[in-house]
Amino acid sequence: MPEGKLCNKQTVDTKELLSALLNDKSGKQYYEEMNHLDVDSKALWGLIQKSCKSRLRTWLEICAHCGMCADSCFYYLANNRDPRQVPSYKIQSTLGELIRRKGNVDNAFMQMCMDTAYSKCSCCTRCGLYCPFGIDMGIMFGYLRGLLFSQGFTPWEMKIGTGMHRIYRAQMDVTTEDWVETCEWMVEEYEDDWPKLTIPIDEKNADIMYTVNAREPKHYPDDLAEAAVLFHIAGEKWTVPSEGWEETSLAMFAGDWAACKMQVEHVYAAMDRLKPKRMVVTECGHAYRATVIEGPYWAGLKSGQPPVESIHYVEWVAEALRTGKLKIDPAKKIKEPVTYQDSCNYIRNAGLGDIAREIMSYIAEDFREMSPCREHNFCCGGGGGLNGIGRYRQQRNIGLQVKRDQILATGAKMVIAPCHNCWDAIRDMEEIYHIGIKWSFLKPLLLNMVIVPDDLKPKEE
């Protein structure tokens, strides 16, 4: 059975294998090997029989082929209403066909499934809101990605991502030492302006255990410093864990369920160790969904809840503004028209739409809703891991047009995007389409707006 050196059915559990994958520029060899990868139909059918239960089977069976999901899909709209982009067609021609053929499919079929599952669906789950039967094709594509992963048909970057989680318990190669050093470095950088600023590490029984996206320590350490400053101003008793600080899950995008479990259990172990009252997750959508919404199920927690109450950063911000822990200087509120990018992962899939509006009511003078918005908002165009996959860059860029037009229609000059994926997608959109829009997380905006108590200001020399 031909298995590639890089592209195969094995998981990436060693640094050697991971670096071999990383050294394969753009996955050239990886995708070449994929062309020769065999499909183990018996194992595939076995997995389907074990894991495809009545919810998915019924969805596939009773789909009335009414086409009401068509206009719900931003890919369909962005691709000139190409019928091949109708969600029902996409799932029936991939997962549906795979089951009809009892797993007896060839390499080309599996690659077609992979291309569809990643470049024609961001798993935003909007279609599920438009189907009379509540058939959620985003969920089904997530499931299909898992089947594809088990057979080695996974985009190169996703394979690397799962390896990172398996080896580093983070989506990037950030070790415990790197993380702790970054925390210390940020304190050094900011303590001149913010005397007594700390990033407490491994403090037990804190009110808040703060956890992040590995991109922050790796590429945007100032985000971590900004979080620290805001907690400092708000007077929070908080901490970060030295281990179990990473919330994201590229493994979720890739359908590597075993790695998903490893990753969230690492965070839950930090909760058990430090016993915080609550956990706050940084401004990231899929991270919150992975660790707070889906994670408990991967970890087998029957309550469906993480071991301690866990909230998204926007929930903390809304609460801090509501209770006056953070006070906004009215003169510094955002004057220009501004809109809010509802992240699929914590708005549609976690119900935080009202929280976002509450924040906007405190900080923006001219807030403009996109249409549609809240739970019905369109994906930014970069969700489901798509931002990070080179193979599908073209398809991603076409998909961005729906969000571009939605933003333009508001007349806003700035998009607030408290989600790494949305933030990236809007940044890339600006780079490609030049619509003259600014984009931002909440943290830097809040830092410019909050009233700093005198005792926290540096002493004049």
Next chain:
Amino acid sequence: MYEFVRGPLALIAFLIFFVGMIYRTIKYIRGLDWQADRVAYTAHFSYGLKGALRSILYWLIPYGTHSWRYYKVFTLIFFTFHVGLLITPIFLLGHNILLKESWGFSLPTLPEAVADTLTVLVIIAGIFMILRRIALPEVRIITTAYDYLILAIALAPFVTGFLAYHQAPTYNFWLIAHILAGEIMLVAIPFTKLSHFILFFLTRAQLGMDYGIKRGGMKGKGLAW
């Protein structure tokens, strides 16, 4: 012939229908898996129930959801079709006379003219649904012969019933055809996509529980379907 289709065959059809639907319901619910579906169905049952009921209710109301409001014309056709399809046979005078003869009870009945109008509306809506499948590329691409067969099974009792009621020549033929068509539909429901007769409520409830328990229902005021 009439006695046979009206008697034993009808009994068998109803039996298959009821037993089949109970079987489908049990099978669906037993196949739900809190961990695979990632919904803590039993741990937060009250939130789940609320989510399930909201999910069903909003979708039963014409123009009650974003989706129904988005597809304005189709929604009208769709509700006409389904309301007529359910109401007409259950409250038809002729059917209730038979019911009384056979099982000794009957339901309230519709005036003949109303039932006749509903029948015509169902047929018109059905024809519209067929044309829609042909005309719209986004529906055509997912349409299969099976979808037309399902529509035919659902429409046949109405077409034949209409002809029989209006005493078309060869009345006896149309009457027997009508009874057979109805029996075919009853038997087909548990075995085909027509099972959405009951599975609509179950899948709606399932996604409603998903949203009611996991996707925000325990935090906000519930999803605006």
